[in-house]
Amino acid sequence: MDVGEYIYPLWSLGFYLLGVFLWIPIGLILLGVIRFIRGAT
Structure with a gap:
């Protein structure tokens, strides 16, 4: 029996x-920033 x-x-x-x-909120933040930049221009 090996515990490993x-x-x-x-x-x-x-x-x-x-x-x-960890990556789900980072991805959501990146998507929000990209949409904000596209909407601002």
Whole structure:
């Protein structure tokens, strides 16, 4: 029984979800800025 075999998938999944949750607001902010620039010009 190797503990690493059970921890690694959970750790990688948690890291992936963390990245997704970080990029969602960043993406929304970028979209808002792009739309604002296009609307201003």
